[in-house]
Amino acid sequence: MLPTTEFALLRRVATEQASGRAPSLSAAVVRNGELVWSAARGEVDGATPDNRTLYRIGSITKSLVAAVVMRLRDEGRLDLNDPLDKHVPGTEFGGLTVAQLLAHTSGLTSESPGAWWERTPGGTWTELNSSLGPNELKHRPGRRFHYSNVGYGVLGELVARLRGTTWLQAVREEILRPLGMSHTTDRPEGRHAQGYAVHPFADVVLPEPEHDAGAMAPAGQLWSCIDDLARWTAFVGGDTGEVLHPDTVAEMREAAVIDDSGPWTGGYGLGLQLAQVHGKRLAGHTGSMPGFLACVMIDPATRTGAVALANTTSGIGILSLTADLIAMADDHEPPLPAEWRPAPVDPALLELTGLWHWGPAPYHLRILPNGWLDLSPAVGTGRASRFRPLGDDRWLGLDGYYAGETLTVGRDSDGRPHYLDLATFVFTRTPYDPTAPVPGGVDAAGWQPMPER
Missing domain, CATH: 2.40.128 (Lipocalin)
Structure with a gap:
């Protein structure tokens, strides 16, 4: 991008890292399917992070799981209106539909019962399912948006059963490998950021634990990097390769529900988070796990997207930063419309x-x-x-x-x-043409002045 644009983007990232006191912050801009700018502030292992430094991406994992579910739908292996019982029998909430689980309208509890799953090793599906009694259905299904990490643990089990493998292997084979996201993994490998909590009143940090979340892993287990998430951002914008048809991804971006807890600025589709910021309608997902914040968003209208990754539990406005990078890129360098050329027409x-x-x-x-x-x-x-x-x-x-x-x-x-x-x-062709099959027919007298009183 132009040097002036790059400096403006860098200053936004630098300001966020300094004011939010993040040990490190990496960001990138994606346009027309390509990574066009990236920068990082802070340090990982004593050096500036690069585009392949791994960060935990939290709930962005959900979008990848959702993509496998949509592949199953497109293959005819399931219908989004199918009740869960059809594919995963033996739960206390078998009447919930696949679509409700994808869109967080199932009413299921937000977190799994027991210890906080994001900081403690997880158990098996059998253990998770046995903990989910009737009281874990917090709202009437379809009534409202209620974010449910548990719902994606359930979807991970659905994927595993229909594919005859683990949810993770299905994501690797059907999403990561075809898209060339070769550095995304379930546990940290190679150069990766340590997750930290930053003390609210002093410039000291506390390492956060990292673990296998077990049956809850489909809700937020994965680690990734700028390079891989740039490819995923392009995917969400419609550059889907052979993984899904663009129409299916467009369906995932449609608002299935809005968050009406305040003025509507966000909603949720089928595995994708939606946000209305700076007059743009963005799609993607945020992510957080103890020690990490992440976000990928794209404006499908301009095909400009952004990625942001930080190794801090809190303090960074990860969604607002990502939205700002998209808006700044489009404001400084508006995308040019494609040249018009005559085209053959039937x-x-x-x-x-x-x-x-x-x-x-x-x-x-x-x-x-x-x-x-x-x-x-x-x-x-x-x-x-x-x-x-x-x-x-x-x-x-x-x-x-x-x-x-x-x-x-x-x-x-x-x-x-x-x-x-x-x-x-x-x-x-003409208003209320009497020779056409207009419903209710057309008055035989035709068009005429209003009768005098």
Whole structure:
């Protein structure tokens, strides 16, 4: 990036490390799938951390587990509406759905019963399951967002059973290896940061313990580095390789629930945390374990993302730092739009374009690349959606009010487009065309002045 941009980013990281008193802080900016800037402050083993220094990434682990669950869904091995009992029988909460567990709407308790799992070695799935009685369901399933580390321990067991291996091996084989995240591991290896708690009133530190969390490990076990998390950030933004279809990752980024504990600035999708900061809608995940803070976030609209890693229990605003790096990169060096070039278009689509009316309201239908369509109000705002071709004069709604609905072209006796049928709404070339199958029919007298009183 430009030297002025790099200095601004470095100053933001340096200020956070100094004011938050982090033993070390590493950060990076990702753009268009590539790591374009990185820097670190503080020390690990007497030297500045590099892009392969490992930090514990905590709950970012959940997103990787969620990606395996979505692969299972795409393969037809499970449905997101499946009850847990279908795949992991023998729990006290078998009616919870896979989607509810992914989105933290299951109502399950936030932490596993017993000693604090993040600082004490974990037990087996059998031990965890036996501790989860009816009282561990804290809310009616689907009622609200309630972050549940336990829920991801459960999802780890689901992955293990459907894959016939451990959750960790499934993540390694299906996510880490294909994406080239070769330095991400479950325990610290090679050069890694020691986790510390920093005394609140003195410049001294206390080492934090590191351990195997056992059955709770899918909620926050992994260690990673800037290089690997830059690749994961690009993945969340849509550069998915062969691991998942971009449409599936886009589905993971959709808000399944919002955190309404205050003004809405955040929510949760299917394994991905969402944040609205600086007018941007970001997706990724934060992570914390005793001695560590981590965050990966990306703005899919600009394809600019950021990573931040620190070896301190508290003191660093890890999400605000990451969001600031993204905003600063886009403000200092706004991404240029791709050059417009003429593209081949199916001539049969051209006759669909132009002005249509939903009742009296005018809409424009435009062609997008790959035969997609865009239907938007001609004036002002309203129900706008994009549509993907299904064949046979049918398109599937991708976003907005008509997401998931089907648009069908009705043709006249000469084969020309006559009307559009969209979820029972009929769009016509002229307002309320009497020759089209407008629901409820059209008054035979047609358009006329208001009757005099």
